[in-house]
Amino acid sequence: MANYQAILEETYNAFRDIQAGEVASYIPELAKANAKHFAIALMTVDGQLFSVGDAQQAFTIQSMSKPFTYGMALEDWGRVEIFKKVAVEPVGISFNSINLDSKGRPPNPMLNAGAIALADMIKGASLPEKINRLLAMMRRYMGHDVHLDASVFTSERQTGFRNIAIANLLRSGKIIEGEIEEALDFYFQQCSLLVTCNDLAGMAAALANNGLHPKTGERVLKEENVSDVLSVMYTCGMYDSSGEWAYNVGIPAKSGVSGGIFGVVPKRMGIAVFSPPLNEQGHSERGLKVFEALSEKLCLHIFDDCTER
Ligand code: GLU
Secondary structure (H helix, E strand, C coil): CCCCHHHHHHHHHHCCCCCCCEECCCCCCHHHHHCCCEEEEEEEECEEEEEEECCCCCCEHHHHHHHHHHHHHHHHHHHHHHHHHCCCCCCCCCCCCCCCCCCCCCCCCCHHHHHHHHHHHHHCCCHHHHHHHHHHHHHHHHHCCCCHHHHHHHHHHHHHHHHHHHHHHHCCCCCCCCCCCHHHHHHHHHHEECHHHHHHHHHHHHHHHCEEEECCCCCCCHHHHHHHHHHHHHCCCCCCHHHHHHHHHHCEECCCCEEEEEECCCEEEEEEEEEECEEECCCHHHHHHHHHHHHHHHHHCCCCCCCCC
């Protein structure tokens, strides 16, 4: 087995002094993030965790929550019903685009529009019941209690005018059938859950391990839904640079504006990077570089032949 700890440290040291990018500020509370924070974590499918840097630092999960709630919606409804409301098309548009497809559907579940539509669909008799189901699922993925960053949630709820506009558009086209406020509250809360880089590596490892968490042995997602989630992450998880990512890094991944990116290497490992300064498309600058380097060093690209390494 490769010396993962040494490879993570070497990669961390190679990129620790990079200063490019800007911390997200369109959600006022996120502007307070520390641009210096930097961590890399990796968990193998047999549950070994390796990490370097600020891997225990908590930050909000943001859009990295979307693959998990997509999995939840799939389990609630099945792929046929979900597909009626949210398509699976990579469209090369930014994360907060208001564009819908010719049938009035959000193009894919990794965009804000797709995730907000799914937030309406998650089953539960009331919003608190839906949130409790979300927390229970995230607890299984993380292997410990889950907390919400109340100030980020409030900040996003008070200033998320674009997401509010998207929700109204979806309601007018009957993609959202319930209360707009409930769908938005669910979405803003899913984005405000706190995670660490170590947590994300474990969550990714659970997806790499066919939906069984390697550390706790708990099932996080039915085996039959894992490939749906990973396919959408592979084609749409990095928004309008998903194609470039698939080409250069070659693994299913998801980024979030808090500066995290996690990637799933099926049957092998989960990897996460945290570094808040972002590029123009909303991805962590150092995160992109780390994944490109690790893909090369560890032969991660799903279409590469790794037999010689
Ligand atoms: N909560 C953020 C928003 O809705 C998520 C965006 C992201 O992480 O890409 O704008």
